[in-house]
Amino acid sequence: MSTPSEFDEFSPTSRVETPPNILGNVNSSILNSSIGLARTSSERDKEATPPNKRMKISEPEEERPLSTSRTHYSTNIHTTERYHNNQTLESKRRHRSELNSKISTLKTKIQEEELQNYQFSQKLMQLRKQLAMTKDQIAELGDCEEMSLKSLKTKYEIQTKELKLKHEHKLNALKEETSTKAKEIIDENNSKFVIQRMELVSVKEDLIKQIKLQQQELRSKLIKLKEDHSKTLNQRKLAVEESIEQLKNEIKQIDEETNVKLNVDIISEQEKLKSLTTENTRLDSIYKQLQVKHSNKESEITLLLDTIESKQKTIQTMKLSFEVKSQEVKNYLQQTEEIHARLALEEPKRRLLHNKLQEIKGNIRVYCRVRPSSTDEKLASLDIPDGELNDVAKQELVISKEDQDHTGTYSNSYGLVNNPSNANCYKFSFDKIFPSDSSNENIFEELSQLIQSSLDGFNVCVFAYGQTGSGKTYTMSNPGNGMIPLSLNKIFEDITELESKGWKYSVEGQVIEIYNENIVDLLATNTGAAKHEIKHDDNECKTTITNTTTISIESQSQAESILERAIKNRSTASTKANDRSSRSHSVFILRLRGENVSNGLKSEGTLNLVDLAGSERLATSQAKGDRLKETQAINKSLSCLGDVIFALSQQQSSHSSISTQHIPYRNSKLTYLLKHSLGGNSKTLMFVNISPLQKNFNETVNSLRFATKVNSTKLPTSKPNSK
Numbered sequence: 069m070s071t072p073s074e075f076d077e078f079s080p081t082s083r084v085e086t087p088p089n090i091l092g093n094v095n096s097s098i099l100n101s102s103i104g105l106a107r108t109s110s111e112r113d114k115e116a117t118p119p120n121k122r123m124k125i126s127e128p129e130e131e132r133p134l135s136t137s138r139t140h141y142s143t144n145i146h147t148t149e150r151y152h153n154n155q156t157l158e159s160k161r162r163h164r165s166e167l168n169s170k171i172s173t174l175k176t177k178i179q180e181e182e183l184q185n186y187q188f189s190q191k192l193m194q195l196r197k198q199l200a201m202t203k204d205q206i207a208e209l210g211d212c213e214e215m216s217l218k219s220l221k222t223k224y225e226i227q228t229k230e231l232k233l234k235h236e237h238k239l240n241a242l243k244e245e246t247s248t249k250a251k252e253i254i255d256e257n258n259s260k261f262v263i264q265r266m267e268l269v270s271v272k273e274d275l276i277k278q279i280k281l282q283q284q285e286l287r288s289k290l291i292k293l294k295e296d297h298s299k300t301l302n303q304r305k306l307a308v309e310e311s312i313e314q315l316k317n318e319i320k321q322i323d324e325e326t327n328v329k330l331n332v333d334i335i336s337e338q339e340k341l342k343s344l345t346t347e348n349t350r351l352d353s354i355y356k357q358l359q360v361k362h363s364n365k366e367s368e369i370t371l372l373l374d375t376i377e378s379k380q381k382t383i384q385t386m387k388l389s390f391e392v393k394s395q396e397v398k399n400y401l402q403q404t405e406e407i408h409a410r411l412a413l414e415e416p417k418r419r420l421l422h423n424k425l426q427e428i429k430g431n432i433r434v435y436c437r438v439r440p441s442s443t444d445e446k447l448a449s450l451d452i453p454d455g456e457l458n459d460v461a462k463q464e465l466v467i468s469k470e471d472q473d474h475t476g477t478y479s480n481s482y483g484l485v486n487n488p489s490n491a492n493c494y495k496f497s498f499d500k501i502f503p504s505d506s507s508n509e510n511i512f513e514e515l516s517q518l519i520q521s522s523l524d525g526f527n528v529c530v531f532a533y534g535q536t537g538s539g540k541t542y543t544m545s546n547p548g549n550g551m552i553p554l555s556l557n558k559i560f561e562d563i564t565e566l567e568s569k570g571w572k573y574s575v576e577g578q579v580i581e582i583y584n585e586n587i588v589d590l591l592a593t594n595t596g597a598a599k600h601e602i603k604h605d606d607n608e609c610k611t612t613i614t615n616t617t618t619i620s621i622e623s624q625s626q627a628e629s630i631l632e633r634a635i636k637n638r639s640t641a642s643t644k645a646n647d648r649s650s651r652s653h654s655v656f657i658l659r660l661r662g663e664n665v666s667n668g669l670k671s672e673g674t675l676n677l678v679d680l681a682g683s684e685r686l687a688t689s690q691a692k693g694d695r696l697k698e699t700q701a702i703n704k705s706l707s708c709l710g711d712v713i714f715a716l717s718q719q720q721s722s723h724s725s726i727s728t729q730h731i732p733y734r735n736s737k738l739t740y741l742l743k744h745s746l747g748g749n750s751k752t753l754m755f756v757n758i759s760p761l762q763k764n765f766n767e768t769v770n771s772l773r774f775a776t777k778v779n780s781t782k783l784p785t786s787k788p789n790s791k
């Protein structure tokens with residue numbers, strides 16, 4: 069793309085706007101002349117020659133091939149084709165004539181153009197000539213200008229010189245004039261100054277006179293002032309002297325007063341000094357006394373030092389004897405260790421003997437416990453004839469519905485048994501009978517041996533049987549001294565004792581409740597109704613309950629808190645189901661696993677502590693609805709318990725060590741759970757709790773009958789779960 073500046077140089081507008089001055093024409097003529105120099109001579113000739121003479125226009129060339137083609141077609145092509153060809157030829161001819169006319173008009177146009185060009189070139193030449201002329205004129209003008217300039221210069225110089233001269237003349241005249249004027253002025257001023265000076269001198273003299281007068285006045289004034297001042301000074305001096313005198317008098321007075329005071333002080337100080345000297349003499353005497361004491365003490369110290377020396381000697385002798393004693397202790401300890409080792413060796417023997425003793429006592433033991441009465445209600449007659457053992461090593465209990473005066477004890481024998489006519493009089497015999505005044509601790513003495521058996525690897529089952537309110541829970545779970553807390557106490561005591569014999573024990577606990585033949589986990593943290601199934605390993609004589617909480621018990625205190633938790637959970641359930649605790653069996657299961665690191669012996673025993681549901685009969689309880697269902701479930705499970713124990717006794721009486729007799733464990737959840745704690749490898753203790761009240765007589769008799777049935781059973785000789 070061309071820039072506007074390049075384009076504007078040749079545009080018609082730029083030509084119109086350019087002013088037609090001489091310089092512009094000169095430039096264009098110079099331009100044209102330079103262009104003219106660059107052109108060849110032939111080109112210049114062409115420009116000089118008119119275009120119509122120069123151009124040679126040739127005829128159109130289509131004419132010639134048309135005549136040759138026509139002769140060619142006239143011989144070879146068909147007539148119709150020729151007609152068509154003629155037609156086309158005609159149209160082509162017309163077209164050619166049109167074209168020819170167009171060409172001729174174009175030619176005339178070209179000629180016109182060339183003519184115009186020629187005219188333009190002529191004009192250009194004229195302009196070039198004009199330009200050359202103008203150049204010459206300019207040169208002439210330049211020369212003229214130079215000449216005039218020179219003349220002007222000389223003129224200027226002459227005029228300047230003339231002017232300078234004139235100026236100098238004027239200046240000189242002015243100078244002279246000014247100097248005369250100045251002289252005149254100076255002279256004038258000088259005369260004025262002289263006059264003024266004269267005047268001033270006279271003024272000065274006047275002034276000096278005045279000053280002198282004033283000085284005299286001032287001097288006289290000063291003398292007067294000095295006189296006045298000396299007078300006042302004298303007066304003041306006198307006044308000051310007077311005041312000094314006064315002050316001196318005052319000082320004298322003060323001096324006198326101070327002297328008096330000082331005298332008084334000196335007297336008092338002297339008195340003090342006197343008292344101090346007396347004190348000093350007193351202290352002197354004390355010091356003397358102390359010196360005496362000190363000498364006494366010194367003699368005491370020497371005595372003490374002597375005793376210390378003798379004591380040190382005795383310490384020395386004691387040290388020697390201590391060394392001898394410590395050696396003896398070491399020997400004793402060694403002996404103790406040996407004894408312990410021997411004890412560990414003797415332990416299996418001890419276990420065997422202990423078990424034999426338990427067997428002698430009976431693998432099923434029944435203890436009867438009479439609850440104390442707390443009301444004024446009528447009591448039945450209960451007689452425990454002095455607690456003596458009968459010919460089968462049992463204690464007897466005579467019970468009669470006969471009225472008894474409320475004496476609070478049952479130790480009297482009424483001779484009721486000797487009266488066979490008395491239909492309401494019954495005699496029972498058990499392994500042990502605990503009267504109402506027996507404490508839980510007394511009862512536990514009998515149970516503790518079975519705890520030892522459970523640690524030795526036997527399955528032990530402790531029941532509390534009896535009607536509601538007969539004291540089962542009190543016997544089993546009374547906080548602090550129930551059979552369960554005391555058993556736990558005993559277990560942890562024995563475990564620590566057995567540690568010295570090389571035994572290490574682990575204790576696991578579960579607490580469940582059987583209510584309406586359903587198992588409830590009393591240690592569960594969530595209240596969800598998990599299903600519990602009882603499973604047995606008959607080879608290992610082990611029983612497990614699915615989905616129940618098993619807690620590893622490390623200490624007595626932990627065991628107590630577990631028991632508390634179970635009791636709390638049981639009471640919660642009880643509240644929900646209207647005193648359910650009386651109508652459910654609760655079972656505290658303790659698994660005791662022991663291992664002797666010295667001899668590799670292992671033992672595993674289970675201790676089941678069972679608080680059975682109240683055993684009252686349907687007729688007595690007159691239960692209906694849910695209560696009836698509960699009572700039926702209880703009765704069923706309790707009678708199943710009786711059946712199982714009976715079957716076991718039958719098995720025992722057949723003298724068969726191999727289990728051929730069917731034992732109906734499966735008939736109730738309770739018996740099925742206690743399968744391995746009732747038969748075979750087990751020891752059973754049943755507490756039959758009875759009420760002393762006359763109104764409970766029938767239930768008491770029933771309980772005693774059930775207990776008698778159990779007591780008559782002897783389980784086969786058992787072996788511990790030891791490996």
Ligand SMILES: Nc1ncnc2c1ncn2[C@@H]1O[C@H](COP(=O)(O)OP(=O)(O)OP(=O)(O)O)[C@@H](O)[C@H]1O
Pocket residue numbers: 438439440504534535536537538539540541542543649650651680681682757
């Ligand atoms: N030997 C006893 N000495 C003192 N109080 C006792 C004794 N035995 C029972 N009691 C008291 O008698 C009441 C009933 O006892 P307990 O609750 O133990 O009976 P229970 O047989 O467990 O009854 P339930 O079957 O309803 O659970 C309780 O208040 C208990 O403290």
